[in-house]
Amino acid sequence: MMLIAELTQKAMRLGVPFAVHVDLTWRCNERCEHCYLEHDDQGEMGTEELLNLFDQLADAGVFFLTLSGGEPMIRRDFWDLVGRARALQFNVKLKTNAVLIRQAEAERLRSLGVEQIQISVYSHRPEVHDAITKLPGSLERTLRGVRALRAAGIKVAMANVMMRSNLADRKAVAALARELGATYSADPTVTPMITGDRSVLDLRIPGSELAGLFHDNELVGDVESFCAPPPPVGDAELDGLPCSAGHSACYVSPYGDVYPCVQFPLPSGNVRRQRFLDIWRQSPQLLEVRSIRMRDLPVCSTCAHMGICTRCPGLAWTEGSMRGPSSADCEKSFYRTGVPSANMLARGLVTFPSGIAETALAAFAPGAHAGLGLIQIAPLPQTAA
Amino acid sequence: MSATYIARSTAVAARRLGDEMVVMSALDSTLFSLSDVAAVLWESADGRTPLDQIVRDRVCSSYDVDHPTALRDAEEFVRALAAHGILFVSEQPIEAPGAQAAAASGSPR
Numbered sequence A: 001m002m003l004i005a006e007l008t009q010k011a012m013r014l015g016v017p018f019a020v021h022v023d024l025t026w027r028c029n030e031r032c033e034h035c036y037l038e039h040d041d042q043g044e045m046g047t048e049e050l051l052n053l054f055d056q057l058a059d060a061g062v063f064f065l066t067l068s069g070g071e072p073m074i075r076r077d078f079w080d081l082v083g084r085a086r087a088l089q090f091n092v093k094l095k096t097n098a099v100l101i102r103q104a105e106a107e108r109l110r111s112l113g114v115e116q117i118q119i120s121v122y123s124h125r126p127e128v129h130d131a132i133t134k135l136p137g138s139l140e141r142t143l144r145g146v147r148a149l150r151a152a153g154i155k156v157a158m159a160n161v162m163m164r165s166n167l168a169d170r171k172a173v174a175a176l177a178r179e180l181g182a183t184y185s186a187d188p189t190v191t192p193m194i195t196g197d198r199s200v201l202d203l204r205i206p207g208s209e210l211a212g213l214f215h216d217n218e219l220v221g222d223v224e225s226f227c228a229p230p231p232p233v234g235d236a237e238l239d240g241l242p243c244s245a246g247h248s249a250c251y252v253s254p255y256g257d258v259y260p261c262v263q264f265p266l267p268s269g270n271v272r273r274q275r276f277l278d279i280w281r282q283s284p285q286l287l288e289v290r291s292i293r294m295r296d297l298p299v300c301s302t303c304a305h306m307g308i309c310t311r312c313p314g315l316a317w318t319e320g321s322m323r324g325p326s327s328a329d330c331e332k333s334f335y336r337t338g339v340p341s342a343n344m345l346a347r348g349l350v351t352f353p354s355g356i357a358e359t360a361l362a363a364f365a366p367g368a369h370a371g372l373g374l375i376q377i378a379p380l381p382q383t384a385a
Numbered sequence B: 001m002s003a004t005y006i007a008r009s010t011a012v013a014a015r016r017l018g019d020e021m022v023v024m025s026a027l028d029s030t031l032f033s034l035s036d037v038a039a040v041l042w043e044s045a046d047g048r049t050p051l052d053q054i055v056r057d058r059v060c061s062s063y064d065v066d067h068p069t070a071l072r073d074a075e076e077f078v079r080a081l082a083a084h085g086i087l088f089v090s091e092q093p094i095e096a097p098g099a100q101a102a103a104a105s106g107s108p109r
């Protein structure tokens, strides 16, 4: 097992919050069309509050500290905050749009020992990227930032949220990342707004396009193994945890709200009212999240995909239950393997000609999901939060 | 024999996790997991206390090991960490390890 995975498991055993994501602000100089945040400042934590939080996080055993937003660099005290975070010896990862990074900022980040910077790049074409960020000139400025960071010797991870509007550009963005010496990751996940508004989900790639993505060697590596039918599920999988959220990781909003994960906005306490460690150890919500094993999930525990599914309990929660399926992940599992999920079958979203359901499932081969007349697929309706 | 002084680089992330110390170099992202004894050496690396004294006062007093053996192991260990740029080793006290770390981390990779 990789050392990092071993350490994370040890942190889970010891109940240590090993990785914490703090949004320094939800304000932003861009207005990305898929963003899940409310950008108006509702009274974010001040410098002293954040410095105090960082001290508490260090005492609690946090090693990985992700600083994000909104755009974290628009805070006037940004450098004081990063300076303190590094002085406390966190491994600091910064998520930024890099619009405000030039050579001086890049060198400062390097001298502070910030380990990695994740930057969203949606397209190699300004007209597509800038239309998503709604900030004219943003691609040019972002790429200037990437170049400055690379010149300063900082690791840059270029992250591409794939949506309807930029799907066609993903290979060119991957090539751009290679050219700039950055790593590249692409993710088709668009999350509902933190307020519960699900209208942004219309930007998601249609399910039918996912199959093409999952059968692309460049994105997934070995297509044959990635898209193979799911392996049998055993006790080890059933006794497993849904993910690290609330176990070794959590999220703190600019207003001090603690959630299990940035993508799991279950209010679990507020650091303005309680010590972080008291919330981490005693919050009824986090205790509930921590109590759940895969076998406790009524639908997913019966699903063929359970062992390999990317099911996000946060997205499931936004659909109504943290123990429920996440329909976006059901879609991914289906288009990845061609095997319908338990959720799709239970909701009648996949129907088989009478009498052949069992054989159809057993005989399902990757790529055989369309056109064979074995199944009909309807888009998964989104339930209101 | 001259004294050996050790100081932690500031270009690292480090945290105790139970009985071990997790250290990651900000220079090349190498991750280290230091055992309990190694963590004691790491935490004592203030640039001012000679390694010999750290081993006598903090290692031999708590662990069942004789001083020459512990010192030999400790010297090997600190040189290995120094080779990765996360610890500084000197025959003189190290006054400002942070400054050295910043200098060490200043050049582009």
Ligand code: SF4
Binding pocket: A242, A243, A244, A245, A261, A262, A263, A264, A310, A311, A312, A313, A314, A315
């Ligand atoms: S699966 Fe969802 S809730 Fe869990 S860590 Fe990932 S994004 Fe967060």
Ligand code: SF4
Binding pocket: A299, A300, A301, A303, A304, A305, A306, A309, A310, A311, A324, A325, A326, A327, A329, A330, A331, A333, A334, A341, A342, A343, A344
């Ligand atoms: S595919 Fe759907 S039902 Fe199956 S485990 Fe994943 S989220 Fe649950």
